[in-house]
Amino acid sequence: xxAARVFRILGIMIDHDVVERTIAEALxxxxxxxxxxxxxxxxxxxxxxxxxxxQVTSGRDRGAGIRVIKGETTGFAHTSDLTAAGLAEAxxxxxxxxxxxxxxxxxxxxxxxxxxxxxxxxxxxxxxxxADKVALMQRVDEAARxxxxxxxxxxxxxxxxxxxxxxxxxxxxxxxxDVVRLxxxxxxxxxxxxxxxxxxxxxxxxxxxxxxxxxxxEALARDAARQAIVKLKARPAPSGAMPVVIKNGTGGxxxxxxxxxxxxxxxxxxxxxxxxGKLGExxxxxxxxxxxxxxxxxxxxxxxxxxEGHTTRRNVLIEDGVLVDYMWDHIRARKEGRDPSGNGRRxxxxxxxxVRMTNTYVMNGESDPDDIVAQTExxxxxxxxxxxxxxxATGDFVFGMNEAYLIENGEITEPLREGNLIGNGPQVLRDxxxxxxxxxxxxxxxxGKDGQGVPVGDGQPTLRVKSLTIGGTAS
Amino acid sequence: xxxxxxxxxxxxxxxxxxxxxxxxxxxxxxxxxxxxxxVSRGGDTEVRVYQGEVEHFVSAQAEGIGIRVxxxxxxxxxxxxxxxxxxxxxxxxxxxxxxxFGTPDEWAGLAEPDGVPVTDQSLWxxxxxxxxxxxxxxLAMELERLAAGADPRLRIDEANYADAHGEAAxxxxxxxxxxxxxxxCYVSLSTLADDGDETQTGFGFxxxxxxxxxxxxxxxREGADRATRLLGATKPxxxxxxxxxxxxxxxxxxxxxxxxxxxxxxxKGRSLFKDRLGDEVAPAFVDLVDDPTxxxxxxxxxxxxxxxxxRRNPLIENGVLRQFTHNSYSARRAGTVSTGNxxxxxxxxxxxxxxxxxxxxxxxxxxSELIADIDDGLLVQSVTGIHSGVNPISGDFSxxxxxxxxxxxxVAEPVREFTIASTLQRMLLDIAEIGGDLDWLPMRAAxxxxxxxxxxxxxx
Numbered sequence: 001x002x003a004a005r006v007f008r009i010l011g012i013m014i015d016h017d018v019v020e021r022t023i024a025e026a027l028x029x030x031x032x033x034x035x036x037x038x039x040x041x042x043x044x045x046x047x048x049x050x051x052x053x054x055q056v057t058s059g060r061d062r063g064a065g066i067r068v069i070k071g072e073t074t075g076f077a078h079t080s081d082l083t084a085a086g087l088a089e090a091x092x093x094x095x096x097x098x099x100x101x102x103x104x105x106x107x108x109x110x111x112x113x114x115x116x117x118x119x120x121x122x123x124x125x126x127x128x129x130x131a132d133k134v135a136l137m138q139r140v141d142e143a144a145r146x147x148x149x150x151x152x153x154x155x156x157x158x159x160x161x162x163x164x165x166x167x168x169x170x171x172x173x174x175x176x177x178d179v180v181r182l183x184x185x186x187x188x189x190x191x192x193x194x195x196x197x198x199x200x201x202x203x204x205x206x207x208x209x210x211x212x213x214x215x216x217x218e219a220l221a222r223d224a225a226r227q228a229i230v231k232l233k234a235r236p237a238p239s240g241a242m243p244v245v246i247k248n249g250t251g252g253x254x255x256x257x258x259x260x261x262x263x264x265x266x267x268x269x270x271x272x273x274x275x276x277g278k279l280g281e282x283x284x285x286x287x288x289x290x291x292x293x294x295x296x297x298x299x300x301x302x303x304x305x306x307x308e309g310h311t312t313r314r315n316v317l318i319e320d321g322v323l324v325d326y327m328w329d330h331i332r333a334r335k336e337g338r339d340p341s342g343n344g345r346r347x348x349x350x351x352x353x354x355v356r357m358t359n360t361y362v363m364n365g366e367s368d369p370d371d372i373v374a375q376t377e378x379x380x381x382x383x384x385x386x387x388x389x390x391x392x393a394t395g396d397f398v399f400g401m402n403e404a405y406l407i408e409n410g411e412i413t414e415p416l417r418e419g420n421l422i423g424n425g426p427q428v429l430r431d432x433x434x435x436x437x438x439x440x441x442x443x444x445x446x447x448g449k450d451g452q453g454v455p456v457g458d459g460q461p462t463l464r465v466k467s468l469t470i471g472g473t474a475s
Numbered sequence: 476x477x478x479x480x481x482x483x484x485x486x487x488x489x490x491x492x493x494x495x496x497x498x499x500x501x502x503x504x505x506x507x508x509x510x511x512x513x514v515s516r517g518g519d520t521e522v523r524v525y526q527g528e529v530e531h532f533v534s535a536q537a538e539g540i541g542i543r544v545x546x547x548x549x550x551x552x553x554x555x556x557x558x559x560x561x562x563x564x565x566x567x568x569x570x571x572x573x574x575x576f577g578t579p580d581e582w583a584g585l586a587e588p589d590g591v592p593v594t595d596q597s598l599w600x601x602x603x604x605x606x607x608x609x610x611x612x613x614l615a616m617e618l619e620r621l622a623a624g625a626d627p628r629l630r631i632d633e634a635n636y637a638d639a640h641g642e643a644a645x646x647x648x649x650x651x652x653x654x655x656x657x658x659x660c661y662v663s664l665s666t667l668a669d670d671g672d673e674t675q676t677g678f679g680f681x682x683x684x685x686x687x688x689x690x691x692x693x694x695x696r697e698g699a700d701r702a703t704r705l706l707g708a709t710k711p712x713x714x715x716x717x718x719x720x721x722x723x724x725x726x727x728x729x730x731x732x733x734x735x736x737x738x739x740x741x742x743k744g745r746s747l748f749k750d751r752l753g754d755e756v757a758p759a760f761v762d763l764v765d766d767p768t769x770x771x772x773x774x775x776x777x778x779x780x781x782x783x784x785x786r787r788n789p790l791i792e793n794g795v796l797r798q799f800t801h802n803s804y805s806a807r808r809a810g811t812v813s814t815g816n817x818x819x820x821x822x823x824x825x826x827x828x829x830x831x832x833x834x835x836x837x838x839x840x841x842x843s844e845l846i847a848d849i850d851d852g853l854l855v856q857s858v859t860g861i862h863s864g865v866n867p868i869s870g871d872f873s874x875x876x877x878x879x880x881x882x883x884x885x886v887a888e889p890v891r892e893f894t895i896a897s898t899l900q901r902m903l904l905d906i907a908e909i910g911g912d913l914d915w916l917p918m919r920a921a922x923x924x925x926x927x928x929x930x931x932x933x934x935x
Contacts (some may be wrong), residue, residue: 050743052578058553058569059823060562074531080557082536098530134576153744189745189868196747198868237873239896239933240713270525272632272667274674350535387863392631393667393676396892398875400863419873420864422894422933469710471864471873471894473931 014038014064018084019168020110022066026091027170029099031070033330034091035169037307038082039349042128043161048137050153051145052278056130065349066090067332068098075099077204078350079123110174116304117313118295121180123209125160133158136184143218144188147225150232152196153189156221158182167309175309180208181300181455183444186221190228195235199227200384200402204300204444204455211298226401227384234415237404237472243379244421244468245372245407249440250385252458254465256288256360256447257390257397258425259283262291263317263325264343264355265332267392274395274426275323283323285430287365290438292327294342294358300444301359301457306355308344315341318429347452357447359457365435369462372434379407380416380470387445395425398471420471429464436462478918490654493644496558497652500542500567504648509545509585510567511651514538515559515822517641519917520608524615524634532612533752541820542570545584549577554823586781586803586813587649593784594768596777598657602685603638606660611636614686621695622679626703632665632676641922643822651782659773660685660896661917662694668702675708677701682773682917694731703876704856711934717907718895718930719845719881723923724855725835728902729920732763733830734867735899738805738816740828747870747900748796752883756796759904762836763791765800765816772915773830780826790816790830802828835930837913842924845910852881853932855895870898875934893934897927 019036026034040062047054063080064087075098079090125133141155161181168174183204191198201224205211246254259275267273275283284290294303294312303312308330317325328336329344332355345356373381381404388399404416441459487497493514500512516538523530541554551573577583605802619634638660646652663680679698681690721729740746748756757763767776767785777786781803789797801809802817805828815824815928859875873896879886897905910924 046576052580054578054580055550055552055578055825056573056576058566058573059555059805060565061556063556071528073526073529076531076533076535078535078537093534097534130573130576135498195870196745196868198866202749238895239894239931240934271630272676295677350537352531352533387860389859389863391676391859393674394891396859396875398860398863398894400860418864418866418869418871419896420860420875420894422860422875422892424892467563469893469933469935471875471896473873473896473898 012161014166016110018087020396021084022087022091023168023170025088026066026101029095029356031095031098033170035067035167035308036064036087037164037349039163041124041161041163042225043159044125044133044416045136045157045159046133047157048141049155049176050430051141053134056134057284061348063349064090065351066094066350068094070099071122073098074302074331074352076194076352080158093096109172111172112170113173113175113309113366117178118304118312119207119298120400121208124162124180125209126162126208127180136212140176140184140221143221144170144186144225147222148190148229150190150192150229151188152191152271155187157185167305167307169309173309175305177251177304179206179303181206182209182211183219185218186224188224188228190232192232194232197228197231199224199231202443205298206300206302206371207298208326222430230403230415231417234417236474237416237419238380238470239472241469243464243466245376245378245379245381245462245464246385247381247383248369248438248462249437249442251463252361252442252460253385253388253399253445255362255460256456257388257399258358258428259290260360261390262395262425263327264394265326265328266355268326269332269335272393278323281323284318284321284323284383285432286321287432287435288318288321288429289363290360291316291363292343292357292360296359296457299359299441299457300355300455305346306342307346308340310340310342312342312358314414316317320376327355327357329353345454350468352451354450357456361441361459364437364439364461367434367436369436369438372436372462372464373407373412375434376407376410376464381407382406383411390425396422397425398422416472422469422471428468431466432463433466434464438462477560477740490642490644490656493642494652494654497644497646500563501646501648503567507546509648511543511647513541513584513643513645513819513822515641515643516558516676517639519639520611521637521639522612522615522635524619527616529612529632531847536735540566541822541824542566543825544570544574546574548579548583549574549791550583551577552825554649573725579857582804582808583804584807585649586651586817587861588651589812591782591784591786591815593777596775597772598655600658600685603658603660604640606686610686614662614691615691618664618691618695619655621691622664622666622698624920625699626668628670628703628706629699630667632667635663645719645782651835653778653782655777660686660689662689662691664694664698666698666702668706670706672815673706675702675705690910698931705889708877708891711880711890711932713933714934715931717849717850717926717928719842719854720925721853721854721926722912724858725925726916726918726920726922727858729835729860730918731736731861731865731867732899732903733833733920736799737828738801740811741799741810742805745868747868751796754796755794757791757794758906759794761791761794761906762789762832763907764789764836765830765833767831769792769832771915772921773915774832774919776831779815779831780817783813783815783817785831786815798826800830802826830919833919834913835909835923837911837923838909839911840908842910842912845908845924845926846886847884848880849881850883854879854881854886860866867899870900872897872899895930896931896933897929902927
């Protein structure tokens with residue numbers, strides 16, 4: 001690898017020796033560590049609402065973030081100027097931010113890591129005509145509207161992006177990635193005597209346009225319409241604690257909130273997680289094995305490398321109910337003297353990386369999902385969960401139920417209006433008393449932490465929680 | 476110019492540079508083409524302190540352009556996070572190409588100057604520009620020290636100082652030409668309180684247009700109070716009760732109410748108030764006003780996201796629904812005029828509609844006077860999951876909550892891990908009293924203590 005090598009993979013085109021010189025510049029004030037993260041992202045989106053293609057949008061974001069660590073202090077600066085001069089200026093700004101002191105000169109030699117691609121892209125979305133993307137949304141709109149006369153409004157969105165990434169650091173690491181994402185979202189409004197209700201569906205993949213060969217977007221649209229119509233007959237949700245059954249592939253957000261965030265090493269090291277100091281302890285029902293896996297085929301949270309250049313991995317966090325590991329980024333792993341786990345992520349080149357989840361899921365149990373419902377005398381069945389949030393220090397979390405039903409005498413009966421559920425993470429993990437054998441991944445999610453959003457996936461088999469508080473209005 | 480100045484930079488005092496860039500794009504319009512160019516530039520600084528050391532120091536600059544093209548009722552849009560000349564040419568070409576795929580819409584079009592005078596706002600302070608870096612670090616350290624000393628049970632998760640500055644220009648073929656800039660700063664704090672095995676969390680903050688305006692003591696005190704007051708909290712039994720919302724919680728509720736009064740939701744049939752102009756939607760003592768010309772609001776602005784003058788709009792008067800918020804598109808479609816409520820999330824998006832500085836007209840009594848009238852109730856000090864359990868289309872309202880029970884006119888023991896639920900329609904009608912403690916917050920709605928009857932509390 002000669003000094004004249006140019007990184008064309010990015011369309012970013014930064015000379016190898018410019019990257020090395022930038023890192024050397026960033027180290028000039030005596031820093032322990034310096035990193036260059038460069039990205040070039042192009043995206044296209046189609047917004048269809050109210051029966052019209054309102055807008056096709058094209059976007060381009062390109063730039064580099066420079067991180068410098070000295071002692072316990074991290075300095076960070078970014079630039080959209082990817083010339084040698086622009087990068088050097090950002091490197092100096094980051095170095096000054098990390099330290100006012102003066103150190104020596106350190107040179108570094110980069111070694112290119114072999115490319116790690118968890119999946120293969122057949123057709124890049126940039127090679128598909130915009131007209132085809134628009135037509136896809138028109139099919140979605142038509143499918144949702146024709147599902148029932150109660151449907152009065154449909155909004156459909158398509159988005160694709162291709163992000164090329166280069167990461168290099170003063171440990172000699174040099175890695176790159178080329179991430180493609182496709183997202184489809186449908187929301188439907190139904191109107192009836194009881195007012196309006198909404199339904200929602202989405203899909204997200206980290207592969208190319210070929211994903212639509214075997215993915216039925218019209219079925220997704222019909223499902224969004226069905227949800228909205230079903231809810232027109234919904235009665236107020238109950239109020240109080242009761243058993244809750246969560247359908248497969250719809251409730252991974254429960255684990256994302258109930259324990260995922262609490263297993264992020266930054267919260268753990270600051271003593272701001274209920275799971276701090278609990279390695280080796282039984283923290284969940286022995287039925288539960290929880291995994292965070294950035295390598296999962298085409299899933300929404302899948303990456304070749306994390307945003308610190310480390311190859312993603314499959315990390316078992318809870319095994320048969322026992323806490324076996326946390327998730328790590330560079331800083332937290334370095335402090336602990338261990339390898340990072342491929343969980344250092346950032347929203348864009350303008351953001352500092354931190355510990356984040358990728359695809360987080362609970363592995364299969366042994367129960368038949370129908371038996372789980374049949375064994376539940378009275379309770380609530382959740383067919384579609386909404387978003388949620390958690391306080392990692394207390395473990396208290398909430399999440400919304402977008403589609404839910406009463407369970408009466410072991411059978412799913414009437415639909416319920418929307419509401420939040422509330423619980424405490426460690427308690428809920430212990431209260432999982434039935435786990436199905438029908439594992440499925442759920443809808444694509446965007447996880448927010450400290451003001452940054454990153455794409456994540458989740459999944460679980462059908463399961464029952466012995467007791468959760470339903471935040472409805474009916475007594 | 477809050478809405479335009481979302482990008483973070485010091486910039487030039489007259490905006491000539493950004494306006495010239497925008498003008499140059501607009502000047503390329505072909506016959507029959509409407510073009511809008513939105514250009515922004517800015518920067519921010521963030522210092523995080525942990526245990527007396529700087530944990531990170533971020534210094535960021537960003538700039539970009541968004542171009543909207545409308546032809547024959549079709550809209551196309553493109554943006555780029557750079558102001559390089561070649562990139563701008565590419566953005567304009569992309570936006571034009573995207574026009575081809577839009578569905579013709581008879582109401583599509585850019586805003587046009589409406590003659591409403593702009594209320595000048597003083598949103599820029601040179602003092603903040605010149606504020607030295609070491610003083611910024613010192614403010615975060617001082618905040619951490621103040622909070623750590625407030626209570627022996629307290630740990631500080633992080634203490635932050637941040638500031639941001641930005642300038643933006645918008646120009647259109649319809650004659651809009653505006654530039655503005657804004658800067659501001661804040662300190663914030665995240666706290667943990669321990670008692671035996673139990674840990675609770677809190678936060679505190681203070682916002683100002685200059686560092687001198689920051690109230691570190693209040694931020695530290697609130698950060699300590701919020702974490703320690705929940706120690707020993709239990710899960711309450713389920714029941715229907717009267718709630719008093721803390722000002723911050725009321726502001727969150729008003730933000731949701733605002734989305735039901737959004738003109739775009741109305742014209743697209745997604746508002747539960749769509750056919751209800753002129754109806755009584757709240758008791759007669761309730762007045763809800765959106766007024767971004769009020770300099771006390773942190774979101775005060777001179778012009779909206781389309782470059783029209785920001786203005787005072789009464790939405791609910793004497794309990795009667797009077798008007799919705801509109802940008803130029805939703806107004807045209809509704810057969811009315813823009814209320815100056817175009818919102819803009821930066822150069823990467825086109826204008827939406829929303830309240831800019833919403834507030835209930837306050838009553839006269841303090842929170843403790845409101846509580847003194849309640850035999851059995853709940854003071855709600857925080858809510859969670861407001862975006863997962865509230866549906867502004869159906870009106871269903873359900874959020875996680877924490878606070879203090881109210882017994883015989885005074886606050887009693889702390890409670891947590893429960894929800895409060897009703898519907899948005901009912902909550903407005905069930906307002907029993909508005910407090911006198913109006914508090915402007917760094918969000919698009921102001922806080923005030925609010926008493927609401929007949930809310931379901933779901934616990935054990």
